[in-house]
Amino acid sequence: MKKLINDPSNVVAESVAGFALAHADLVRVSNDPLFIVRADAPVRGKVGIVSGGGSGHEPLHGGFVGPGMLDAAVPGPVFTSPTPDPILAATKAVDGGAGVLHIVKNYTGDVLNFETAADLALMEDIDVRSVITNDDVAVKDSLYTAGRRGVAGTVLVEKIAGAAAERLDDLATVARIAEKVNSFVRSMGVALTPCVVPHAGEPSFILAEDEIEIGIGIHGEPGRERITMEPADAIVDRLLGPILEDLPFDSGDEVLLFVNGMGGTPQIELYILFRRAAEVLAERGITVTRSLVGNYTTSLDMQGASISVLKLDAELTTLWDAPVQTSALRWGK
Amino acid sequence: MKKLINDPSNVVAESVAGFALAHADLVRVSNDPLFIVRADAPVRGKVGIVSGGGSGHEPLHGGFVGPGMLDAAVPGPVFTSPTPDPILAATKAVDGGAGVLHIVKNYTGDVLNFETAADLALMEDIDVRSVITNDDVAVKDSLYTAGRRGVAGTVLVEKIAGAAAERLDDLATVARIAEKVNSFVRSMGVALTPCVVPHAGEPSFILAEDEIEIGIGIHGEPGRERITMEPADAIVDRLLGPILEDLPFDSGDEVLLFVNGMGGTPQIELYILFRRAAEVLAERGITVTRSLVGNYTTSLDMQGASISVLKLDAELTTLWDAPVQTSALRWGK
CATH class of the missing domain: 3.40.50.10440 (Dihydroxyacetone kinase; domain 1)
Incomplete structure (x- = not known):
């Protein structure tokens, strides 16, 4: 380690x-x-x-x-x-x-x-x-x-x-x-690698070189299934399907789309996920009116990401847009 | 990969x-x-x-x-x-x-x-x-x-x-x-792991399980030396020494201290580096008046970090504080 x-x-x-x-x-x-x-x-x-x-x-x-x-x-x-x-x-x-x-x-x-x-x-x-x-x-x-x-x-x-x-x-x-x-709001994540907890000093679980875990928890706890590595677009489809069916989200909805990195995945990959997720939502008649992309809820050095979709209305949109002054999220005065 | x-x-x-x-x-x-x-x-x-x-x-x-x-x-x-x-x-x-x-x-x-x-x-x-x-x-x-x-x-x-x-x-x-x-401004970085370029599909270089590279470039190109893994504080001292001697920075200086993640290192570790760097600067009579911590200049999924120190004067401080509205840096109105 x-x-x-x-x-x-x-x-x-x-x-x-x-x-x-x-x-x-x-x-x-x-x-x-x-x-x-x-x-x-x-x-x-x-x-x-x-x-x-x-x-x-x-x-x-x-x-x-x-x-x-x-x-x-x-x-x-x-x-x-x-x-x-x-x-x-x-x-x-x-x-x-x-x-x-x-x-x-x-x-x-x-x-x-x-x-x-x-x-x-x-x-x-x-x-x-x-x-x-x-x-x-x-x-x-x-x-x-x-x-x-x-x-x-x-x-x-x-x-x-x-x-x-x-x-x-x-x-x-x-x-x-x-x-x-x-x-x-509904979310689901994927892990490409485990994380290493400092005082444990070893990976929290083992994934094979070509294996990923769909539905991973943010402590590395088990998700839905382990599958063989797939292209990013196919992984997005696996995460978004259960998210959209659950609320459910419907044609005509306005949403905030949040692609969250697990800590070890570079930003260049997070935007590839965002692109596909926005495409799927558009196909379903769901409009992305707000977005967030980055490492906000991580799992130490885990490689992976999660997608969250939040249904917006006027009240939530106004509050989302309101000024915020924190080290990790900051906008407005 | x-x-x-x-x-x-x-x-x-x-x-x-x-x-x-x-x-x-x-x-x-x-x-x-x-x-x-x-x-x-x-x-x-x-x-x-x-x-x-x-x-x-x-x-x-x-x-x-x-x-x-x-x-x-x-x-x-x-x-x-x-x-x-x-x-x-x-x-x-x-x-x-x-x-x-x-x-x-x-x-x-x-x-x-x-x-x-x-x-x-x-x-x-x-x-x-x-x-x-x-x-x-x-x-x-x-x-x-x-x-x-x-x-x-x-x-x-x-x-x-x-x-x-x-x-x-x-x-x-x-x-x-x-x-x-x-x-x-002066900077220096360290790599714990190589990065993997997508079209290459394999690590850009090899580091042993207990080895790190001091002075790494942001494309994984060679730095100053490969050493056996050390505690974070010792690594900070190795990076800050050459930075501070180079300008040189002197007692009485006001500086911006920037701890930059290489992409695969979690934020919890970046702040450990910041803590030690701020301590060293304080010991030398250098005052940290502005700071920046996060993944801003990365090397794909490389684990590692760099430290940058910028000497500030009134002109630079005013311009640093001025409003900015970008996806990665945002403050002010």
Whole structure:
């Protein structure tokens, strides 16, 4: 294993320290307990939004802390949920009196620990609501998960809910909008290679030289099937089919098309996927009105990608377009 | 070789097509000859800026086309210079009457083909100036290059010169500023793994399981030395030493610190490098006032990174901070 790290047990702490130095204009970091918080938190009268989970998916979630998106992110160890303690501390740090929304990817550890933290926060009179993301159509009841997994669609939930909070919508409204995004987005991924967890030092699973895994999870957990390598267009068709049938998406829909890299796949390949996905959507009468392409929900150094499609309406489009100032997503003033 | 591609000979065309679909708000694409141009080009009275070179370094250069940065990018085949024809066409497409600046990485093919295109443009009464970037301190007279190579520092040249052009500085001033950035920036990289060029289908070189290459070029061309894998902090020290001695950077300097991923290295590792680099600079009395971390000048799927340090003054800082609206770099309004 070759990685640009020092002691494997310090990977998260050192990376977050570097992140804090690079983005001191946007964030502050609490080291004990460990969480990343918007530099001006808490914002009085604004709903605070906290997300988090195991590390190894960067820029998710720390890269999305800043005005217009998250108020705090709680990074656990690599691929391991943070404990309730830092989640509670982050919740308190972002409470500006209007309550706090937890956005939690659907993995059993994350759900339990955020729930415990929410219960503790309620005992301190902080109003907490939780939204569980579960956009992955690949499998149900996977390793680490009861029900569907939360994957790259979580980025879209965080951006759009973040915009609602930023315009001072109340907690019930921000939670409703987050739920709506989650209910309108579907995702599925593919792995060409496994990832290597630093403290494990070896691949999380094995794929043959000509083999890929369709429906991969973002921790390398099993997907739907292993198949022999195919051209990119055929792989896109395999991912998009189940996504489009699931909601279902219909002719006349307007959508945001999101091609997400798993960390080790170059951008030149992600745009080849985008091209085919846009073509398939056009054939079905679905119009791509917004797009996102890049490494946003990764699985360390895994080669692969996922596709997410979000059905847009006027409310979601307006909130997607609203300004955002984070290290990983930034537009508007 | 597993890659998310279709026919290896269509990689660039299909990727650019996807890029055009994803970013239709920012760019237009000419397919024959192939170049990417800012959606509103030519901008009357503004110096046009054109860059380009072999593909495989994305987002460089297409990802930097848009207001505040490049007016056009000319992608050649993977790791192969574009011919003069598309460079000339791009130059004409962005000529708003104030002349055109070519920003060219110092590789023999790129330099020759941009020079030929500039000569042809001059014959059509377009005033063209060229700036050659050569920020890589690793080696002199490498494969493909006489003199030093142009690497990730090119992004900083493009951003800062782009801001000068956007505020309607004249051609001589924009060229002066681009030269100044190039003269103030130094870079050096490391590879943990080779990259695989799609039409070759095999690694561009071989590194042993415990071996890394210090001073790697962005096409996988040889660096300074191959050494046994070391902790990240030691690798940063090996890269930063030659960078800091070269300008030289001195106590009291303000700098932009740029940690660039080569394409296959996860973000969690890039921030570990940033942390150590910032620490070393602080020890030497050098203040990091601006930062950039991410995959901006890549080498396909290579695992590795480079560090660039740019000495800032008031003029460069103001231009760095100016708004930019491209798919890969975006801030301000």
